[in-house]
Amino acid sequence: MRLVTIPTSPFEGQRPGTSGLRKKVTVFQQPFYLENFVQALFDVLPSAHGQTLVVGGDGRYHNRIAVQVILRMAAARGYARILVGRGGILSTPAVSAIIRRRRAMGGIVLSASHNPGGPEGDFGIKYNIANGGPAPEKITEAIYARTLEVREIHMLDSADLPLDELGSHRLHFTTIEVVDPVADYAEVMRSLFDFEAIRALFARGFRLRFDAMSAVAGPYAHSLLEHELGAPAGTVVNGTPLEDFGGLHPDPNPVNAVDLIRCMQAADAPDMGAASDGDADRNMIVGRGFVVSPSDSLAVLAAHATLVPGYRAGLSGVARSMPTSTAIDRVAQKLGIPCFETPTGWKFFGNLLDAGKVTLCGEESYGTGSSHIREKDGLWAVLFWLNLLAVSGKSVEGLVRELWREHGRCVYSRHDYEGISGDRAENLMRELRAQLPSMPGASLLGQRIVAADDFAYADPVDGSLSVAQGVRLELQDRARIVFRLSGTGTSGATLRIYLERHETDLHRHDLPVQQVLAPLVALAERVARVRHWTGMAEPSVMT
Numbered sequence: 194m195r196l197v198t199i200p201t202s203p204f205e206g207q208r209p210g211t212s213g214l215r216k217k218v219t220v221f222q223q224p225f226y227l228e229n230f231v232q233a234l235f236d237v238l239p240s241a242h243g244q245t246l247v248v249g250g251d252g253r254y255h256n257r258i259a260v261q262v263i264l265r266m267a268a269a270r271g272y273a274r275i276l277v278g279r280g281g282i283l284s285t286p287a288v289s290a291i292i293r294r295r296r297a298m299g300g301i302v303l304s305a306s307h308n309p310g311g312p313e314g315d316f317g318i319k320y321n322i323a324n325g326g327p328a329p330e331k332i333t334e335a336i337y338a339r340t341l342e343v344r345e346i347h348m349l350d351s352a353d354l355p356l357d358e359l360g361s362h363r364l365h366f367t368t369i370e371v372v373d374p375v376a377d378y379a380e381v382m383r384s385l386f387d388f389e390a391i392r393a394l395f396a397r398g399f400r401l402r403f404d405a406m407s408a409v410a411g412p413y414a415h416s417l418l419e420h421e422l423g424a425p426a427g428t429v430v431n432g433t434p435l436e437d438f439g440g441l442h443p444d445p446n447p448v449n450a451v452d453l454i455r456c457m458q459a460a461d462a463p464d465m466g467a468a469s470d471g472d473a474d475r476n477m478i479v480g481r482g483f484v485v486s487p488s489d490s491l492a493v494l495a496a497h498a499t500l501v502p503g504y505r506a507g508l509s510g511v512a513r514s515m516p517t518s519t520a521i522d523r524v525a526q527k528l529g530i531p532c533f534e535t536p537t538g539w540k541f542f543g544n545l546l547d548a549g550k551v552t553l554c555g556e557e558s559y560g561t562g563s564s565h566i567r568e569k570d571g572l573w574a575v576l577f578w579l580n581l582l583a584v585s586g587k588s589v590e591g592l593v594r595e596l597w598r599e600h601g602r603c604v605y606s607r608h609d610y611e612g613i614s615g616d617r618a619e620n621l622m623r624e625l626r627a628q629l630p631s632m633p634g635a636s637l638l639g640q641r642i643v644a645a646d647d648f649a650y651a652d653p654v655d656g657s658l659s660v661a662q663g664v665r666l667e668l669q670d671r672a673r674i675v676f677r678l679s680g681t682g683t684s685g686a687t688l689r690i691y692l693e694r695h696e697t698d699l700h701r702h703d704l705p706v707q708q709v710l711a712p713l714v715a716l717a718e719r720v721a722r723v724r725h726w727t728g729m730a731e732p733s734v735m736t
């Protein structure tokens with residue numbers, strides 16, 4: 194076994210987005226593309242001597258090849274130990290759990306999360322630090338800078354390792370352990386939830402439909418829900434991970450998980466439906482004929498957290514990403530705990546969680562999580578809901594309506610304009626930003642703009658500043674419109690417009706969401722010339 198140094202030519206550099214580096218599989222298949230990123234990563238990290246690294250991915254196309262490359266490079270880098278999931282598979286929450294439980298220096302997650310997979314689909318890579326969470330911007334920027342300079346790749350000249358069986362291998366001076374992808378994660382779940390109560394719930398005939406969307410959540414859901422908690426076989430559907438997710442979009446929302454929504458609307462619908470994404474960190478919760486908005490889900494979990502063993506002592510605080518609805522703010526106020534507002538992306542929750550300032554956090558994009566790990570966690574959210582339903586005896590819809598009765602309903606929707614030209618998207622944002630100074634106090638289409646800014650965030654723990662995180666308009670009665678460009682897409686640009694209106698009138702709670710938000714959509718069009726810049730008459734997706 195030899196250590197080899199491979200000279201390469203200059204790369205253009207690959208700036209990671211909201212959540213690591215995501216590109217088309219065909220881009221990752223270019224010679225030394227992945228190697229360039231991994232070498233840059235190792236170059237900016239401290240010494241690997243005596244350290245442990247975790248490696249795994251969501252099993253999508255190119256996962257197997259990438260894992261072998263990373264193992265050869267990590268062994269050349271000199272890690273003492275590498276923990277890799279069997280078959281190269283680990284969900285994102287599982288990587289986070291393993292890093293923390295095994296005191297690893299960090300981990301490499303191979304996933305493009307909610308983006309489609311397959312030879313024509315997307316692939317991705319990101320680094321998580323010792324707390325189990327995504328590397329902060331300081332590190333991702335350093336990796337990016339280094340990708341521009343890397344001229345040689347260090348790797349072992351060795352054969353592929355057999356990763357489909359548990360066991361231990363030696364690569365140069367490094368021990369490679371192939372671990373059970375589910376075991377550590379399951380331990381963490383057992384420490385948080387009342388498994389007895391959930392088991393009793395299923396024993397009473399409660400029916401759940403968990404759609405793993407042919408992605409990595411399948412094995413975790415089979416093991417915990419069906420084998421351990423006694424949910425009947427067939428509770429988990431699409432539970433076998435496929436390299437191309439069956440050609441579907443592993444992004445749990447009512448548009449992509451249409452099959453689940455249909456089941457939940459049927460006369461014999463189960464009591465609860467749920468779905469997760471490519472790497473199992475997102476969750477969608479559905480009641481009988483009732484879709485739960487992610488922002489409401491977060492607020493419900495916060496409101497009832499003390500019913501769950503892991504949160505019995507109460508929450509130190511909560512956090513939400515800026516575009517997420519303010520439902521959780523109202524719950525936090527009632528609980529008398531702080532509520533932080535962060536930029537989009539899970540990496541911004543890390544410091545708050547580490548400092549003990551928050552216990553629960555979430556995003557409007559179907560991401561919810563807590564201090565148990567440093568990633569959002571799809572199955573955790575499902576178990577949390579099951580625990581609440583089991584001990585409260587209420588229904589999914591019942592819990593959400595209770596929230597609305599108490600705090601009013603934050604009627605909410607996100608409109609995505611996908612695949613638009615990058616230049617035109619930038620122009621839209623530029624034109625919008627230019628109007629910001631003149632907006633406060635203006636009345637347009639009968640709606641008064643109270644405040645307008647481009648969201649900037651100073652991390653309360655380390656003071657680091659993140660600017661230009663999205664243009665937000667606050668209207669009368671705390672209605673909001675937020676504009677930002679996606680940082681996870683791989684073709685063209687995606688404009689996201691987030692709309693929120695607080696309704697205290699109970700009689701308006703059942704009006705169609707898009708109808709309630711129509712005046713905000715008209716205002717968004719007026720200030721941002723959305724149709725002009727996107728060339729689209731309608732959003733491509735509304736969630």
Ligand code: VG1
Pocket residue numbers: 211212305306307308470474475514537538539556557558560678679680681682689
């Ligand atoms: C999207 C979501 C964001 C989420 C990110 C990663 O980012 O809006 O809330 O944190 O995806 O989620 P963007 O920049 O496209 O809006 V995952 O499950 O794809 O890692």
Ligand code: CO
Pocket residue numbers: 306307470471472473474475
């Ligand atoms: Co994800």
